[in-house]
Amino acid sequence: MIKATGERTIKDLCISELLKLNDDEKKNITTHGTIYNIRDMGDFVFIILRKVNGLIQCVYDKTGSEEEKLALKEENAVRITGDVYDEPRAVNGIEIRVKELTLISCAKNDLPFSINKKRLNIALENEMAIRPVVLRNEHRRSIFKLQEGIVRGFRKYLEMNDFTEIFTPKIVSAGAEGGANIFKLEYFGKKAFLAQSPQFYKQMLIPIYERVFEIGPVFRAEKHDTARHLNEYISVDFEMGFINDFYDIINMETGMLKYTLNYLKDNYEPFIEKINAQIPEITEIPCVKFRDAKEMISKKYNRKIKDPYDLEPEEERLISELFKEEYGSEFVFVTHYPVKKRPFYAMDDPENEKFTLSFDLLFRGMEITTGGQRIHDYDTQVEKMKAKGLNPDDFTSYLMLHKHGCPPHGGLGMGLERFLMKLIDEKNIRSASMFPRDTLRLVP
Amino acid sequence: MIKATGERTIKDLCISELLKLNDDEKKNITTHGTIYNIRDMGDFVFIILRKVNGLIQCVYDKTGSEEEKLALKEENAVRITGDVYDEPRAVNGIEIRVKELTLISCAKNDLPFSINKKRLNIALENEMAIRPVVLRNEHRRSIFKLQEGIVRGFRKYLEMNDFTEIFTPKIVSAGAEGGANIFKLEYFGKKAFLAQSPQFYKQMLIPIYERVFEIGPVFRAEKHDTARHLNEYISVDFEMGFINDFYDIINMETGMLKYTLNYLKDNYEPFIEKINAQIPEITEIPCVKFRDAKEMISKKYNRKIKDPYDLEPEEERLISELFKEEYGSEFVFVTHYPVKKRPFYAMDDPENEKFTLSFDLLFRGMEITTGGQRIHDYDTQVEKMKAKGLNPDDFTSYLMLHKHGCPPHGGLGMGLERFLMKLIDEKNIRSASMFPRDTLRLVP
Numbered sequence: 001m002i003k004a005t006g007e008r009t010i011k012d013l014c015i016s017e018l019l020k021l022n023d024d025e026k027k028n029i030t031t032h033g034t035i036y037n038i039r040d041m042g043d044f045v046f047i048i049l050r051k052v053n054g055l056i057q058c059v060y061d062k063t064g065s066e067e068e069k070l071a072l073k074e075e076n077a078v079r080i081t082g083d084v085y086d087e088p089r090a091v092n093g094i095e096i097r098v099k100e101l102t103l104i105s106c107a108k109n110d111l112p113f114s115i116n117k118k119r120l121n122i123a124l125e126n127e128m129a130i131r132p133v134v135l136r137n138e139h140r141r142s143i144f145k146l147q148e149g150i151v152r153g154f155r156k157y158l159e160m161n162d163f164t165e166i167f168t169p170k171i172v173s174a175g176a177e178g179g180a181n182i183f184k185l186e187y188f189g190k191k192a193f194l195a196q197s198p199q200f201y202k203q204m205l206i207p208i209y210e211r212v213f214e215i216g217p218v219f220r221a222e223k224h225d226t227a228r229h230l231n232e233y234i235s236v237d238f239e240m241g242f243i244n245d246f247y248d249i250i251n252m253e254t255g256m257l258k259y260t261l262n263y264l265k266d267n268y269e270p271f272i273e274k275i276n277a278q279i280p281e282i283t284e285i286p287c288v289k290f291r292d293a294k295e296m297i298s299k300k301y302n303r304k305i306k307d308p309y310d311l312e313p314e315e316e317r318l319i320s321e322l323f324k325e326e327y328g329s330e331f332v333f334v335t336h337y338p339v340k341k342r343p344f345y346a347m348d349d350p351e352n353e354k355f356t357l358s359f360d361l362l363f364r365g366m367e368i369t370t371g372g373q374r375i376h377d378y379d380t381q382v383e384k385m386k387a388k389g390l391n392p393d394d395f396t397s398y399l400m401l402h403k404h405g406c407p408p409h410g411g412l413g414m415g416l417e418r419f420l421m422k423l424i425d426e427k428n429i430r431s432a433s434m435f436p437r438d439t440l441r442l443v444p
Numbered sequence: 445m446i447k448a449t450g451e452r453t454i455k456d457l458c459i460s461e462l463l464k465l466n467d468d469e470k471k472n473i474t475t476h477g478t479i480y481n482i483r484d485m486g487d488f489v490f491i492i493l494r495k496v497n498g499l500i501q502c503v504y505d506k507t508g509s510e511e512e513k514l515a516l517k518e519e520n521a522v523r524i525t526g527d528v529y530d531e532p533r534a535v536n537g538i539e540i541r542v543k544e545l546t547l548i549s550c551a552k553n554d555l556p557f558s559i560n561k562k563r564l565n566i567a568l569e570n571e572m573a574i575r576p577v578v579l580r581n582e583h584r585r586s587i588f589k590l591q592e593g594i595v596r597g598f599r600k601y602l603e604m605n606d607f608t609e610i611f612t613p614k615i616v617s618a619g620a621e622g623g624a625n626i627f628k629l630e631y632f633g634k635k636a637f638l639a640q641s642p643q644f645y646k647q648m649l650i651p652i653y654e655r656v657f658e659i660g661p662v663f664r665a666e667k668h669d670t671a672r673h674l675n676e677y678i679s680v681d682f683e684m685g686f687i688n689d690f691y692d693i694i695n696m697e698t699g700m701l702k703y704t705l706n707y708l709k710d711n712y713e714p715f716i717e718k719i720n721a722q723i724p725e726i727t728e729i730p731c732v733k734f735r736d737a738k739e740m741i742s743k744k745y746n747r748k749i750k751d752p753y754d755l756e757p758e759e760e761r762l763i764s765e766l767f768k769e770e771y772g773s774e775f776v777f778v779t780h781y782p783v784k785k786r787p788f789y790a791m792d793d794p795e796n797e798k799f800t801l802s803f804d805l806l807f808r809g810m811e812i813t814t815g816g817q818r819i820h821d822y823d824t825q826v827e828k829m830k831a832k833g834l835n836p837d838d839f840t841s842y843l844m845l846h847k848h849g850c851p852p853h854g855g856l857g858m859g860l861e862r863f864l865m866k867l868i869d870e871k872n873i874r875s876a877s878m879f880p881r882d883t884l885r886l887v888p
Contacts, residue, residue: 002691003728004777006699009692014606032686034651034849052606052654075651075849077686104686107849108822132648132844141652148609162458162496165592167678167860169879170614170661171627171638173886183615185629185638187675188667188883194615194629201879204576204888207478207519208585210496216660217614223632231631234611242476242521242548247446248453255450284447333448378552397888400576405478405519405551416611435613435645439632442617444648444841 015053018084018094026084031056031096032104035076036138037116045072047098048091048116049080054270055138057090058082060098071103075111075136079104124428131435132444142271144434147420149268151215153260154236161252163238164209168201170217174394176200177343181221194219197413199345200398202239203374206409207401213238215416225439227428228313228366230417232437239411246347246357246373249410250287250333253361253369257331258282277424280330286323287333290355293319309338317365335359337372344388345381347373347410357410364422371412378402459497462528462538470528475500475540476548479520480582481560489516491542492535492560493524498714499582501534502526504542515547519555519580523548559584568872575879576888586715588878591864593712595659597704598680605696607682608653612645614661618838620644621787625665638663641857643789644842646683647818650853651845657682659860669883671872672757672810674861676881683855690791690801690817693854694731694777697805697813701775702726721868724774730767731777734799737763753782761809779803781816788832789825791817791854801854808866815856822846 012032013021021029033049033056047058058080062069071078079102087095112130113122115137120127127134135141155165171192175182176199183194198214205212218235240252261279264272272279288296290311297318298305306312311319311334323332336355339348346356358372375381381402382392392399421432430436435444456476457465465473477493477500491502502524506513515522523546531539556574557566559581564571571578579585599609615636619626620643627638642658649656662679684696705723708716716723732740734755741762742749750756755763755778767776780799783792790800802816819825825846826836836843865876874880879888 002731004691004694004698004731005728006695006702006726008699009695010686010688012686032851034851052608077651077849077851079686105820105849105851107847109847111848130844132841133848135649135652144610145608147611151609152603159596164496164589165595166588166878167591167661169676169881171663171676171881171886183629183631185627187627187886188665190886192886200888205579205878207521208579217611219615221632232613232615242454242456242523244454247448250448251450251453254448255452258450282450284449287446287448376549397576400574400888403551403553404555404577405521405549407476407478407521407549434610434649437613437615442615442631442634442636444644444844 012079015051015056015092018056018096019092021084028081028099029084029096030079030081032077032079034136035072035074035078036136038072038074047072049078049096050136050138055091057087057095058098059095060101064098064101067103068101071101071106073107074116075107076103077105078102124430128430128436128441135434138274142274143420143424143432145271146264146268146275146277146424147416147432149264149271150260150416150420150423151236152267153263154215154256155213156263157256157259158211158213158238161211161255163211163213163240164205166198166202166205166209166212166214167216168195168198168214170195170219178390181223183219183221196220197235198237199343199413202237202411203345203406203409204398204401206239206241207404207406210242210407211238211240218413223439228418230429230433230436230438233418233433234416236414236416236419237411239409241407241409243373243408243410246335246359246371246410247287249371249373249412250285250335250359253371253412253414254282254285257285275424279423282329282331284329285331285333285361286327286329287335287359288319288323289336290334290338291336293332293334297322309340311360311367313366316362316367320362320365323362330364332362333359334362342372344385344390345374347375348384361412361414363419364425366418366422368418368422369412369414371410373408373410376402376406376408456523459495459500459536462500462540463536465528472525472543473528473540474523474525476521476523478580479516479518479522480580482516482518491516493522493540494580494582499535501531501539502542503539504545508542508545511547512545515545515550517551518560519551520547521549522546568874572874572880572885579878582718586718587864587868587876589715590708590712590719590721590868591860591876593708593715594704594860594864594867595680596711597707598659598700599657600707601700601703602655602657602682605655605699607655607657607684608649610642610646610649610653610656610658611660612639612642612658614639614663622834625667627663627665640664641679642681643787643857646681646855647789647850647853648842648845650683650685651848651850654685654851655682662857667883671874672862674873674877674880674882677862677877678860680858680860680863681855683853685851685853687817687852687854690779690803690815690854691731693815693817693856694729694779694803697815697856697858698726698729701729719868723867726773726775728773729775729777729805730771730773731779731803732763732767733780734778734782735780737776737778741766753784755804755811757810760806760811764806764809767806774808776806777803778806786816788829788834789818791819792828805856805858807863808869810862810866812862812866813856813858815854817852817854820846820850820852
């Protein structure tokens with residue numbers, strides 16, 4: 001009877017192992033990969049192998065069998081036996097001189113588009129139609145290694161700060177954010193919705209775990225096709241209890257961003273380089289009140305304030321510009337948003353009831369986070385629901401939280417793709433999503 | 445202007461800090477928590493405080509103000525200043541003698557059910573209706589700390605083994621698993637579905653990252669109400685390329701389980717204890733062919749084989765029983781499932797075309813994982829689609845994978861709630877989901 005032990009069964013070496021070999025281990029190594037690029041130099045061929053964490057240069061001297069030569073085709077999967085040599089001109093500083101090359105799997109058709117260039121010259125629309133193959137490009141796949149790095153950094157920081165990771169339902173009976181932008185579905189004869197955020201659940205879990213976080217999909221049925229909206233995106237949500245005020249949340253996010261940007265620099269350097277991403281340095285992040293920010297840019301850029309209740313995209317851009325110029329910060333917290341534009345669970349500012357104890361974080365000209373303190377008192381919450389035209393009876397299970405005891409708390413939601421998009425300086429959010437969902441796009 | 449530095453702003457001590465104090469730090473500490481239990485001892489009161497990672501005993505000598513005494517109510521959130529003393533009879537071996545007690549937030553109503561008992565006597569139906577408060581119970585909240593631990597263990601192991609974490613769309617244009625159990629939704633005038641698994645996406649990403657994983661929600665519109673099905677659950681999915689055969693996948697899972705069970709023992713002991721969970725020991729996991737397993741239990745338990753193509757729940761239970769008894773293993777891989785019962789992307793066994801290179805993992809009587817090798821050759825895949833009555837034209841973007849080169853690969857999907865359920869020896873999967881979704885339940 002076969003028994004699985006959990007020991008490593010695939011013996012081929014990965015890049016980090018290839019780089020760590022000492023001299024007597026460099027002979028007759030075996031590795032595998034996909035042929036990313038072939039350059040015929042006459043007497044020999046450079047084979048650039050795409051492996052998990054980058055590329056490896058291989059030299060093939062053309063003395064092999066006919067079969068081997070036929071295997072030399074882009075996107076073929078191959079296994080290679082050879083000797084490792086230092087080669088400062090090659091990526092990663094080594095090359096493999098091939099002794100044996102085995103075709104593992106053959107690409108049936110040529111790619112519809114050459115993907116092994118440093119800069120791809122392809123329109124977004126066209127790219128999205130063939131995304132599964134375009135992602136094979138080094139630049140493209142590096143983008144989503146950075147996405148992974150961001151998520152790992154966030155999680156590590158939140159774990160260090162005693163946040164409990166939660167998984168909450170995505171099929172729900174009511175929207176947390178209200179409004180029309182909610183997807184409906186049929187659920188065994190009942191009407192159900194796709195969660196716009198884990199808001200209610202993370203709040204319900206505050207008396208239980210005090211600090212919780214979730215990184216998962218949320219769904220918004222926005223009908224507008226813009227460069228900054230997706231209909232499904234990854235939301236980084238955290239919520240924390242026993243706060244003194246909402247600056248505790250702002251501070252936690254600042255700490256999380258500081259930690260994560262350093263984590264990226266320390267662990268994702270090859271990918272940062274490939275994208276040429278400019279990772280910002282954070283020492284401190286300025287906080288400015290919504291009203292003051294409006295006035296500052298109105299004055300500086302000589303603009304009329306059209307909508308006193310919300311920031312237009314152009315205003316977000318200008319606030320960022322101003323704070324970059326005058327305070328040297330690529331991040332800025334805009335605080336105290338008007339009650340009108342915040343959901344029913346937002347806590348009003350006791351000093352001015354037209355505003356809430358809430359904030360957005362702007363990064364390089366765009367809102368990437370929305371957060372704030374929530375109402376924890378039952379009567380206050382019921383009253384505000386009514387003021388917003390909602391029926392408290394529709395929120396019975398959510399209101400158990402307020403009814404049965406709940407510390408002061410608040411939290412935030414960050415759009416992962418927006419943060420990534422700004423980090424890598426892309427103009428369209430679709431570039432920061434592997435398989436974006438917009439009003440026209442369901443495939444791939 | 446206020447500037448956020450990311451420094452810690454909430455100074456109250458958490459349990460691990462309380463336990464690490466040296467003698468001269470034990471005076472006048474401040475901490476916070478929710479009052480879990482109050483025991484009036486006449487001259488003084490024991491206040492059991494619920495904190496993030498457990499309970500802390502506080503002693504209140506009743507000499508405080510009237511206001512303080514009124515604050516003594518279960519589920520009130522309080523802040524406490526006091527001195528820490530060793531007290532071997534208390535949980536965690538310490539107690540806090542309270543000097544000052546401040547009410548932070550008051551529970552408006554009493555709980556509908558007393559949640560501070562060691563064993564809760566409540567029917568599942570009733571519990572689910574008031575889940576947000578029942579989760580405040582120490583036993584219940586420990587269950588989902590274990591869930592967190594499992595996920596952390598899995599991720600750590602997969603990261604060590606060079607898996608890239610991915611996020612794939614949950615709104616999709618076609619189901620990966622086929623069949624009728626798929627949720628439909630209206631998507632801007634188009635028909636869309638909720639993803640039954642990330643199958644297509646993780647395969648598409650094999651030529652790009654070689655090894656990928658995702659831990660996220662999947663949706664199954666199963667109409668049957670059973671103790672082992674949920675309509676939304678967390679699927680732990682991984683997929684790996686350049687495999688020699690599907691035992692590489694089996695070995696990777698074995699390694700992941702070994703690592704994770706040890707990780708739980710090392711890091712989640714207090715929660716394991718609270719649930720009295722029996723964490724199994726893995727040295728190796730036996731693998732048995734589907735056909736052989738059927739015969740073994742037919743012989744041993746004198747049963748007729750009714751359905752030769754699938755395992756009934758009772759058969760899963762008996763196979764587990766047999767392997768526990770005869771091989772001392774609580775896990776068993778059942779391999780080579782019939783083609784009839786496996787999806788179109790499963791690779792057939794070249795040695796017997798009625799069977800596939802696939803497996804299930806049984807744990808304590810129940811299937812918790814389904815996996816196998818996938819077809820990577822284009823023509824083979826197209827042919828099998830047709831044999832299964834599918835139209836290859838409906839899978840154009842998925843088939844880019846096979847058309848443009850893809851190494852041999854395979855992977856698996858594990859139901860997180862099922863694994864957790866068996867680990868903590870619960871009879872109903874709803875106990876292993878914070879807010880379960882079943883045919884009748886959308887709230888909370």
